[in-house]
Amino acid sequence: MEEEKRIPTHVSIIMDGNGRWARERGRERVFGHFEGVESVRACTEAAVEAGVRYLSLFAFSEENWGRPDSEVDALMKLMFKSMVEEFETFMKNRVRFVVLGNRSRLSDTLNGAIDDMMERTASNDRLTLILFLSYSGKWDILQAAKSMAKDYASCPEKIDGLDFADIDSRLVTAGIPDPDLIIRTSGEQRLSNYLLWQSAYSEFLFSPLLWPDFRKEAFFAALEEFAKRDRRYGKVK
């Protein structure tokens, strides 16, 4: 027991419920997304304070491209604006910023800003903040499979020797430890095509709070709940 780690190395959050939060107030859905940015700030700060090394956030799924253009546009603009505005805070808190997902679907402007932010924060070493943008778990596994198929096309005799590490190293999350804790807000209890491979042994926490209401206190409470979990990995103690 003593050797067990109480603070999760990697916390991941499926930030859900922005639309409902806004509708409850008689406002447009995008208003909820704006308020959600404040929760991102709060949880990033809380993660830094708690000594969490990786905080990843599911911000936009591949399926979310199917929402009305006006909402998609507003979300993309909001990502751009918030990212640029957070630069000083990232430097102050030594936060390394990373975006993962199907970036070919993002605009050149947004991709330019992402590259710039990733480069300028690359040597920050306190917290790695990962934003999953245009991401889906099946897409990730598919692109890893394609990459493997290409690499092994000329040496099929090696295929039988492939192992889990060959997939791990081709997922967009290569080099990032699997999430210890996955939180989903808004009461929904599903993965919605998030980290399918990487969540094999994650602990799950479903919070009834809508994302704009999920602030520091809720984040710390989630860490406390995690500390009580008994992770067995299929073995007996």
Ligand code: IPE
């Ligand atoms: C989460 O909030 C943000 C994104 C998926 C982009 P939603 O926009 O899904 O809000 P609800 O679930 O409709 O309330």
Ligand code: IPE
């Ligand atoms: C999951 O939320 C995606 C993100 C939080 C980015 P959704 O609101 O898109 O998921 P469903 O449609 O309720 O499964």
Ligand code: MG
């Ligand atoms: Mg939702």
